[in-house]
Amino acid sequence: MTTTIIRVAISIIAFVGAAVAMEFVARFMHKYVMHGTGWCLHYDHHNRRGKIFQKNDLYFFFFAGLSFVLIFSGLRSGWYEVASAGFGVALYGIGYVLFHDIMFHGRIKAFKFKPKSRYLKRIINAHRAHHATVTRGGAVSFSFLWAPRFYNPENQAAIDAKIAEIRAMQAAVRERERSAGS
Numbered sequence: 422m423t424t425t426i427i428r429v430a431i432s433i434i435a436f437v438g439a440a441v442a443m444e445f446v447a448r449f450m451h452k453y454v455m456h457g458t459g460w461c462l463h464y465d466h467h468n469r470r471g472k473i474f475q476k477n478d479l480y481f482f483f484f485a486g487l488s489f490v491l492i493f494s495g496l497r498s499g500w501y502e503v504a505s506a507g508f509g510v511a512l513y514g515i516g517y518v519l520f521h522d523i524m525f526h527g528r529i530k531a532f533k534f535k536p537k538s539r540y541l542k543r544i545i546n547a548h549r550a551h552h553a554t555v556t557r558g559g560a561v562s563f564s565f566l567w568a569p570r571f572y573n574p575e576n577q578a579a580i581d582a583k584i585a586e587i588r589a590m591q592a593a594v595r596e597r598e599r600s601a602g603s
Contacts, residue, residue, distance in 0.1 A: 432505035439491075439509030444566055447484075447517070452563040455480065460557045467555050473528075484514055517565050520544065539574060546572040546580045553587035556594050561587070 455463035455477075466477035491507025494500070524534045524541075525548050536542050547561075547568030554560040561583075562568060572580060 428501065431502045435502045436505040436509040436512075439506040440512045441509075443484075443510055443513035444564060447513070448564045450480070451565070452560075456557055456560055456563070464557075467552060481514075484510065488514060513566075521548070521565055542574045543570075543572045544568045546574070546577070550580065550584050550587065553584045553591065555591050556598075559587060559590055559594070 459480075462476040462479055464477075465472070465475045469475070488507050488510040491510060492504050493507075495502070495504025495507055520541075522528045523532050524536070525545060527533075536545055544564075544566060547564065550572070551560055551562045562572070
């Protein structure tokens, strides 16, 4: 009986811990992989041309694969704590898809969302600032479901000024790239 209670408690901790930890994993991957060596896949996400699918969507398979392996191996071996961690990764993935792909980028046109909560407005502001960049460098705010307080709605004027500054810098970078390519 005590062993069962302990395993259930560890499973709950693994589930919640994995869901929370994924924000840090996603932030690291976004900053150092997607805006680093993996820019070749992430580029089209910052430079959308109305395509339904992007090379960037391949990152979904990496994270979904991680979740699947944890769930499958945990259930198959009886290590339910590992499966619980996999379900936590899946929960984060659902949150990411709902916020990032559906709510922010509007990839499913039937769903229109106007955020009312301060939290959602904050992460949308942070993501707007992040997407002001169209090149590999100069990006800010790499998190998906968390954002610094700077991005709170009451700072909208400062946020809009920061986005304008980033866009001006990006335009200068693109112009230099065009001039160098000519």
